[in-house]
Amino acid sequence: MDSAFRRPFQAYLLLLPGLVIYALFVLLPIVSTVRYSFYDWTGFSDPTYIGLDNYAELIRDPDVLKAIGNNLFFVIFYTIIPIVLGLFLASVMSRGRLKGMVIFRTGLFVPQVMSAVVVGIIWRWLFTLDGPINTLLQAVGIEPRAWLGDFVFAPYAVGAVGTWVEYGLCMVLFLAGVQNIDEELYDAARVMGANAWQQFRYVTLPGLRQQIVVAFVLTFIAALRVFDLVFVLTNGGPGKQTLVTSMLVYEETFERNRAGYGAAIAVMLAIIIVVVSAAVFRYQSRQDAEMV
Amino acid sequence: MMKKQLLMLFVVFALLAIPLLPTAAQDQVTLVVWDNYVRDAEQAMIETLHAQFEAAHPGVTIQRESYETSDLTTLLPRALSDAGGPDVAMINQGVANMGALVAANLLLPLNDYADQYDWWSRYGMGLHARNSVVADGSRIGSGDLYGVSNIAEVVAIFYHKDVFEELGLSIPTTFDEFEAMLPAIKEADYTPITFGNLDAWPGIHTYGAVLHSYSTPQQIDDVIFGNEGATFDFEGAHLSAAKFKEWIDAGYFSNGFEGMDNDVAAFGEFANKESAMWLAGSWNSGPIIASLGEEAVGFFLLPSAIGAETPYTIGGIGLGYGIRATSENPDLAAEYIDLMTSSDAAALLFENDYLPAVAVDPSVLTEGTLTADLVNAWNTISSGNAVGHYLDWTLPDAGARIQELAGGVVTPDEFVANMEADYMALP
Known part of the structure; x- marks a missing residue:
């Protein structure tokens, strides 16, 4: 069993191909990006070292603040609503015995595996003035609206698409988690007279705590690094209402030829993601420790 | 015996390989061109001009890569920094594009070629200003010429x-x-x-x-x-x-x-x-x-x-054909640009519903057509x-x-x- 530990050389040799690819395509670009962030560099000119100037600029850049604000707004739609929706669907699906459950489950998961560009194009069409969404709303007496071009509603419209993409992941994670909850706990709860809500609140929810943390971290990262979906849906507009941080990285690096500044924004985004994820995992392990 | 057979085998393979050797004597040259002609309808038009060019220059092969304008603009800075990059490329105007490329010394000034081929008379000097950049790349509108365009827009x-x-x-x-x-x-x-x-x-x-x-x-x-x-x-x-x-x-x-x-x-x-x-x-x-x-x-x-x-x-002129500063065949590249922006090419562009930057002979216009209106509108603002x-x-x-x-x-x-x-x- 522990032969691998007795021959560490072979173990490392087996790891090597993966490690080389990881180093080449993940670690090296990260290190390079951090390095570029200290330079004034168009992406193809001779770079000039400028220390922390890029960072000094970005904390005063209203576009950066606006973009981070938009990303945090999208956390509601990418993370919080999908988790709530996922919990609801998972508890309904695991408790009840519906016909055609597999088809249902697969259908609900499809948005998660579709390419974001395809999702974007579909929803662009759904949101058009004479498109299905407005037609539906008109039937219940709501005036049609140019959702994606509306200064008030565009962020909600883009957010709603995010929810549609992310809830499938949460649902599948929670469905798997629910299977691991001991059926006896539900039996005991029922014997003690717990209704459906109480069973959910005191049995399902605590049982899914780990899955919720995983779902939170995954969808939180998705909300913060979203690019393709917004790029296709609104290109950041109207005005800068749906401008997100990764889009700003793209614009600064490739459209305005400020690769150094773009790298600094990317590093900042990475730091936010790492700090929040680490805090959440730490919180979870502390909770686990308390429970033991 | 064994050795003899091996020798024979070697000789046979060596003979077979002769046609594969590079024929250095014939001076094979590949001209790499990057443009934004990605639509199906445009292929025949460009290939006609390329066939003309290759026929006039034996031993020269044009290797073309086409990208959507936005992709072309994004990819070019890195491609032009590369020794194997395009000899001729269509460059988007503006400080962020052509300006940045000039600042990084990636483009060849075309003034001498423009004198030699009289590109200056292709269209007005006010339009050439759009393909001109000052030496440090910080401003467009004056300085050396870095591109020649073939298409106009209004x-x-x-x-x-x-x-x-x-x-x-x-x-x-x-x-x-x-x-x-x-x-x-x-x-x-x-x-x-x-x-x-x-x-x-x-x-x-x-x-x-x-x-x-x-x-x-x-x-x-x-x-x-x-x-x-x-x-x-x-x-x-x-x-x-x-x-x-x-x-x-x-x-x-x-x-x-x-x-x-x-x-x-x-x-x-x-x-x-x-x-x-x-x-x-x-x-x-x-x-x-x-x-x-x-x-x-x-x-x-x-x-x-x-x-x-x-x-x-x-209005304006479309992307300008420019030459990579480190190209090994700048003269050939200039000849290529001369052809692509010539009045012959303009006639072909016009036939394909494009508005050429070079003035179209009014005699080919059919009164009452949209194309005639477009040409007239361009001629009005251009002149x-x-x-x-x-x-x-x-x-x-x-x-x-x-x-x-x-x-x-x-x-x-x-x-x-x-x-x-x-x-x-x-x-």
């Missing part, structure tokens, strides 16, 4: 001839006449002007055309070329922003324009004749002719709102020194700013103030 008004006839309208000769048509068209239940601004760039064309109508060429040239004392805060900017907003509030643009995309929805609205006019770029003529024919739609310039004789509007600019060349946030104006989140005066602030903040 932003003006496509209109349905039968809708105009039905409503008793004729092509307006003054701005007031134009404005007076709008309520009449709206009352007849047509959208007066198609406008789909979901992607922000169409606003640069539609608002931009109104801005140009209220401006002198000098005012916009100053802003775009960064001339001494240039400002966006001039009277025409305020008046045009107010007029644009007035037209939006009056419902003269497409209903729900802010959520309408250009290529499908806006084009569809105009092609289905739900609108009378479309303020858009001449490059839309291809799809219009394909769906409505040459005769149904005409094209006219938005008249000047400040009484200028020649209407001043957005009248009234070719304007796209604002995002120097103001990358212009599209977002115009959306703010159109959406009513800023007043016209605040819009001008924001644009001016963006302009003053430029490096």
